[in-house]
Amino acid sequence: NHVKGRRMELVRDAIVAAIDERRLMVGQFYIESRERALKASEEKYRNSVDHAPDPMYEIDPGSLIVLGANAAALDLHRILPYEREKELIGERLTELTPSEMQSGVLKHVEQVIANGTDQVLDLPIGGRFFDVHSALISSGSRQFIQMILHDVTQRHEMLDELVKAE
Secondary structure, eight states, X not given: OHHHHHHHHHHHHHHHHHHHHHHHHHHHHHHHHHHHHHHHHHHHHHHHHHTOSSOEEEEOXXXXXXXXXXXXXXXXXXXXXXXXXXXXXXXXXXXXXXXXXXXXXXXXXXXXXHHSEEEEEEEEETTEXXXXXXXXXXXXXXXXXXXXXXXXXXXXXXXXXXXXXX
């Protein structure tokens, strides 16, 4: 009887161990699946931002250093005479701005920090016009300003033509 009871305990322990191992495997599978899905989602987001037609910037709200920029922002940076000699990433926003525009840029950033968002319409940059939309974004313990420039040159030119026609 004692031997039979001991065998039953061993069988039970083996079954419990097998179930526990199976639970760990299933749990690990779900964790890995979620991690893969999260990575895929992050990659999709990064690609959509990088390939967006509007210049987009990530700016540190404390130092005003440009932390990141998409391809459209880099393209715009290369054609601006007052910027092209400087690096974009790692540069302070005020160093990338012509002196006559710096107070307006600083006021815009102050509004973003105070209110969470701000916009500037019809900002002239390099012979073109942009609507600037910025928001203070929190990601975990990190905050940054996301600044998006939408080219409205065509709208601006059409309005000028309408005014001239009147």
